[in-house]
Amino acid sequence: MDFGNPVNEEFTELWRQIPKVQDYSIGSYWTGTSEDTIRFIKDRLKWATKLLLTELKAVRRYYRLLLAWNLNGDPPEPFYRLI
Numbered sequence: 001m002d003f004g005n006p007v008n009e010e011f012t013e014l015w016r017q018i019p020k021v022q023d024y025s026i027g028s029y030w031t032g033t034s035e036d037t038i039r040f041i042k043d044r045l046k047w048a049t050k051l052l053l054t055e056l057k058a059v060r061r062y063y064r065l066l067l068a069w070n071l072n073g074d075p076p077e078p079f080y081r082l083i
Contacts, residue, residue, distance in 0.1 A: 008058070014051050019043040 024037040 008054075011051075011058075012055055014047070014054060017047060019047055 019040060021040070024040040025034055027033040027037045028042060
């Protein structure tokens, strides 16, 4: 997940699992809500929770690297680039 590497496969797999609107019978202002509307919202919340937890793991890893960075030396290894 750093700038020189492709996106983490776990992250892209989560995006492929997103609950799609066309798979649900969503209600409208005129027809009212349906059970599918509520199920869609709950499914999206469950999916978003998994996505956020995955992102938080990556942020925690980068935060640890940042804390370990010796500011008088070279940056942490994953971010080291030759210009």
